[in-house]
Amino acid sequence: MTEIAASSTGKPEVHISVIHDDESEYIDGPRVVAILAVLFLVSLTSQVDRMLPFIMAEAVKSELSLSDAQIGLLTGIAFAVCYTLLSLPLARVSDRGSPRLVIVSCTLVWSAMTALGGVAASFMVLAFTRFGVAFGEAGGTPAGHAIIARKIRPERRGLAIGLFALGIPLGTMVGFAVGGAMSDTLGWRTVLIGAGALGGIIGLLAFVIVGPTPPRKTATTSGEPFLHASVRLLSSLGFRWLFIGAMISGFAAAPFYAFAAPFLMRTHGYSASEAGLAFGLLQGLMGIFGTLIGGRWFDRAARSGTGRVLGPPGILFLIASVTTTVALFVPVPWLSIILLVPAMLSFAFMLPWGFGAAHLVAGKGKEAMATSLVMIGSGLFGPAFGPLIVGMISDAATETGIPNGLALGMLAVPAASALTGVAILVASRRIAASFRNIDIG
Template identity: 30%
Template sequence: MTPTSPTASPGAADTGSAERAWTPVSIYTLAVVTIIYALNFLDRTILSVVLPLIKQDLHLSDTMLGLITGFAFVLLYSGLAVPIARLADRSNRRNILAVGCAVWSAMTVATGLVQNVAQLALSRFLMGAGEAAGIAPSTALLSDRFAARVRPLAMSIMTAGSGVAALVMLPIAGLIAQHHGWRMTYFVAGGIGLAMAALLYLTVPEPARRGGPVTQRTPFAEVWAQLRQLRSFRWICLAGALLAINAYAVLTWTPTFLMRVHDLGPAEAGASFGPIKGFANIVGVIFGGAITAWAARRDTKWLLLVPAIGAAIAMPAEIVFLLSDDLPIAFTGLAIASFAGVIHFGPTYAALAAIVPPSMRATTTAIFLFCVNMVGQIIGPLAIGYLNDRWAGSLGEDAIRYSMILGGICAFLAALILTYAARHLRHDIARYEDATA
């Protein structure tokens, strides 16, 4: 049967050949979801580019900015992710993603209207509620749109959206902020997000679920009981949390680092950090997905060993970036760290999809993201902000140079944990395959 066209009516299900790797519908779906993933990344990280401007405008400390950046955002983001994913495991994932995109984009616009720290915290809080409907429904949707043999690459292309945002969108955000104010940056980003939410709902068909439609929801207690028996899952969660500390520390504080240590302006910081990180992220996630898809066909443990190698490389590269006074050398370290530090994205999601049945994939991803974000988004920005304030008296503007080393240490620990988790992955995949045979 011919796959549903991209212009099919909302709610239409694709009943085309599940085993065709790339079709017009799958490519179109991946493109739209990738752009929305990029906006998901952009809306939460605009704050990093305009942080000094907001600090001056609202008279905030680094510790308070770190608290608002991470803690205020992550409360609803993590708290709602699991129930939304539970809904996505048996409902229309396209619709859930479209509503989520519309909500977080509206809150992005609202952020441009805040007048005090309480309103800024509230806007971040509600933005997190919308973004909770982002990644889990997206990964579940793509898991059914793409066969297992190409799934790591498809997931990596989706997560390359964060690189697209850093490469293209953050520099534009920096320019808008410098010439038109930080508020206008939020208005533009939120408006684009609202348009993409409508495009997703009107043109992207909901794929048929592999194995047939889900007629009965698996109780959460049963999902949790099954996940607890998977040794690889617990270690993947721990490694993901450590990698998230590093990722959110870098995303939140690097533009400020460039302004304080290397005397760049907001536009210069965005125009240098964005393209370097963005291009390296795109290459890194696609390389990670492609090499893992090839290697995992020979041994599934490479779904975690490739990310482990990337995480191990990230630490020394970040130290070069932070400690070098020569800007070209520092940017070289940033590029290598950005490339290596995102290799894990696609393979990790593919590993999670491989150890559970389709009816549990969105919930499994959401539980993973709950663990990752509750640790990473809270500790990463807040710890760096606290250390900046703590060491400012003795180190001055260079305090941020040393506080950000914490992220690199976490990446190296994650590499060790992923290597250990890979020892259990093959057994957990075989356990799922035996249960469904």
């Protein structure tokens, strides 16, 4: 539970304590494995559907005669606005109602809209389908976290969140590597239709495996308005800085994923298959390492009782800002890719730490709300405007004859990574300062 008390400065501080859950809610044995497996598949398909337009951007751009700015709109505003604005109400339903119903419905919606993208004949129609994909994916992560919070014991939740989040880097790997190869051989339209069909099957599988999730009797259902609870959570300096860090990270992650493959293709001469394979495999490996190790490391940090639950990812973002800057201008293709690895790792490593810290500050019964707020921070302004800004800089540089114009635009990635690292380290100190007594056992 989250409690507000006055600090020595007179400003409100959120102090954290945890109410013991009802042990009867938790599951053990093979069913834990089955539920985490199907949640992972949901997360995987969500990320694949999100990443496919990135690796296929050059093919889509050519067939539909689009500019880099329009590609930025497709991968940015067309997705981010709908995705983030709908995440909070869908999180409300997940916390108070049935997260199973939310996650299944959302999976079916985004899968159908992905398939419809395969028949788009214009920029406007394709943008509409991206809005639809965002509409569905908005509820996937909050609902998944709500299921984990209800069914997985607290001492294992960091690892469970890490396993669920593992679908993001592996989905990126599959989207880039497999999507790039299939786009070259079958065409981008066939890839979108096939991905949508696969997602629909996984959505139905989730309905069967997750099982009923009756509403919980927690503070969330006690009558406090959801908006008030959200504002109250944001009154915590620790959570506020976490939110700021998440918001800035969106300006790093979104352009990175939107333009990394086109950068490798234009600057170093890779084909879509080659860029997708190299970038996708490394992203997948870093994702496996980052989310699993990050989840276990976060569990240990939470049990330490110090409240310092964000230091390691903050430091990693600072390192990534330096290596990414060098990667954009080094002339050796393989070295450029290697220098992008710390950025890949930082985005994956942050997931269990960021969501886990948000859950601790929010308290029992508000996990989906905390997840949604972090998603709004990371998913609204950065993905909406980051790719667009990078695309506009690239277009302007190209028109004036500046070589490697896309690399100039992508300098936004290391700049945002550095600011993210600073904000996350401040959040870690603030959370530690207000950390009263967390009992996760």
